[in-house]
Amino acid sequence: MASHLEVTRDTGMTVYFCDPVSPWQRGSNENTKGLLRQDFPTFTDLTKYCPQDLIESENELNNRPRLILGNKPPVELFNQLLALQKHPQLQ
DSSP: OTTHHHHHHHHOOOOOOOOTTOGGGOHHHHHHHHHHHHHSOTTOOGGGSOHHHHHHHHHHHHTSOBGGGTSBOHHHHHHHHHHOTTOGGGO
């Protein structure tokens, strides 16, 4: 997030950073990492996987419904956001 000041300026959203060595402050990140570890255990050499394997894992995560998102997958809400006229900078 080296450009966090530009993100704040361009979007009007404040960017917050977690404290180092505080995983409880990064709940979504830690949850996603745990889900990735189901496919790729810690210290897995990702060079042994073909790009399609990584894409399948990515799609699985992005299409997984989330309770916090009203049981909708992140990709669905992201695509809805991109379609909004008030967010042309995202298109």
